[in-house]
Amino acid sequence: MNKAFVREPDADGRVLCPRCGTLGIAVGTGPLDTHIIESVRSRMPDSAWYCSHAECEVAYFNMFEQIVFVKELRTSVYPYDMNAPICACFGFTWEDVDAESRADTPLRIRELLTKSKSPDARCQLLAVDGQCCIRDVQQLYMKLRGSL
Structure with a gap:
């Protein structure tokens, strides 16, 4: 061209x-x-x-x-739709991060981190940006923790 x-x-x-x-x-x-x-x-x-x-x-x-x-796009995706899962692989949502930000220990985020390193994570295929969601989940978690 x-x-x-x-x-x-x-x-x-x-x-x-x-x-x-x-x-x-x-x-x-x-x-x-x-x-x-x-x-x-x-x-x-x-x-x-x-x-x-x-x-x-x-x-x-x-x-x-x-x-x-x-x-x-075929379906609603985060961040364009806040109700769509942040994590396309495991269905982790904004509400999940919000609940974790209010908990004493972010156990579900730690579980997500472990899952994100497993063969079940298919971020390069399923994520709208082709990248792992952990960075976005952690940023949102810190933002929500700061607003408490």
Whole structure:
């Protein structure tokens, strides 16, 4: 394809969401196959970037300025839908993290951490960003603990 039609990364190599400017997270075919509805799947053939900004309407985008909107995903996903599981592999939700933040010891988060290191964790396929949820769970936990 002619380079005139390809969006170049910023000088520092970062790729930003064309709608909100959030730093994109590179994803491979696993999350794309899992989450994008079949009728628009061809927009993102091999790889794309994921926009993690909860209020953005864009889920995935690529260097050719093609976009897959949140409404074009097969199911609701976190962070666009706060009721969707944060953990696509084991179904851990915002409510679960909230309950753990109020507990004396975050036993269920520790269990999730152990599970996330097991062969049952299929983050690269099931997670909308292709990454393990533990970082997001821990950040949310710390945020909720701080608000108590």
